[in-house]
Amino acid sequence: MTDAILVLEDGRVFRGESFGAIGETIGEIVFSTGMTGYQETLTDPSYKGQIVAMTAPHVGNTGINDEDFESRRIWVDGYIVRDPARVRSNWRSNRSLDDELAAQDVVGISGIDTRALTRHLRERGAMRGGISSASTNVDALLAKVTAAPSMKGASFLADVTTDETYVVPAVGDKRLTVAAIDLGIKGMTPRRMAERGIEVHVMPATTTYDEITAISPDGVFMSNGPGDPATTDHVTAVLKQVLEARIPYFGICLGNQVFGRALDLGTYKLVYGHRGINQPVQDLTTGKVEITAHNHGFAVDAPIEGTFETPYGPGRVTHVCLNDNVVEGLALLDQPAFSVQYHPEAAAGPHDAAYLFDRFVDLMQVSTSSTGGGL
Secondary structure, three states, X not given: OOEEEEEEOOOOEEEEEEEEEOOEEEEEEEEEOOOOOHHHHHOOHHHEOEEEEEOOOEEOOOOEOOOOOOOOOOOEOEEEEOXXXXXXXOOXXXXXXXXXXXXXXXXXXXXXXXXXXXXXXXXXXXXXXXXXXXXXXXXXXXXHHHHOOOOOOOOOHHHHXXXXXXXXXXXXXXXXXXXXXXXXXXXHHHHHHHOOOEEEEEEOOOOOHHHHHOOOOOEEEEOOOOOOHHHOHHHHHHHHHHHHOOOOEEEEOHHHHHHHHHOOOEEEEEEEEEEEEEEEEEEOOOOOXXXXXXXXXXXXXXXXXXXXXXXXXEEEEEEEEOOOOOEEEEEEOOOOEEEEOOOOOOOOOOOOOOHHHHHHHHHHHHHHHHHOOOO
């Protein structure tokens, strides 16, 4: 086993062993609190640019299979675990996590105190860091880390979005058509819509408003994705046109932040973010508390109580995180548009928020019946 080091931008050093590919990587160090679903986490495009530390101590016991990929590849820029499984044990597994990381050239480190790392990040915030198993020269790695760009101001949409439009057909009878703008979409998301009779046209982040309306959608969806929402000028401008046309809209994660920007709200970087599948959120419209899957380091700045004015009429915060009162959902009151900051497709994770896809269907059906059809 090769020695490896983890160096944080504030000079904190952890020493362990290589896990995955041998080499060097630099990114924003964040932690995920999920106890399961590591394959879905690794293949979530929202993690582009980040090195992910798992708070669960034992990782890799179910190996890797070919069915649970949420996208075409692993997106994390590095991986940190305390105790990697020595033996994979699952009937669907056909290779080990270590082998998959190595095959996809993902540099990782194991054998460090991930509890100490997590407490450090909770106290000081997510920060740049680097992993190296090619060299254990701390000073050299620290110099590269402090010279690296921060997540604030970063844009990865060109890296993660689809190159061309593709269609996920409705399961059973087709009821509706949705234009889904891919900002880093997970594979389960269009499948959840397809299960509800929606034909989903997954379109690149560069898609224009005219290209959206060319397919006569009953609704527009914007997905999760990585990077700073302040850099999403194009998709924000397109969403403003969607809202002006009163086309039903649903956004998740980055799609929630883009919605906030379209409503003239600000966004800001969280200290250490929300990542995992056990985050408590309250739906303020029903009072119900849901356990939800999160992956976001930025949030929308909006008043939790009451309503606020937007260019499209009054809006309100619909969901809030019970851990820290971060805004987790928005809606317009006078037209069919809403969003949430978390992942209702929940792959992996709880299914408490699956009803949001039904809410989107209801909005589109009401809009279609009132206009006599799609666009």
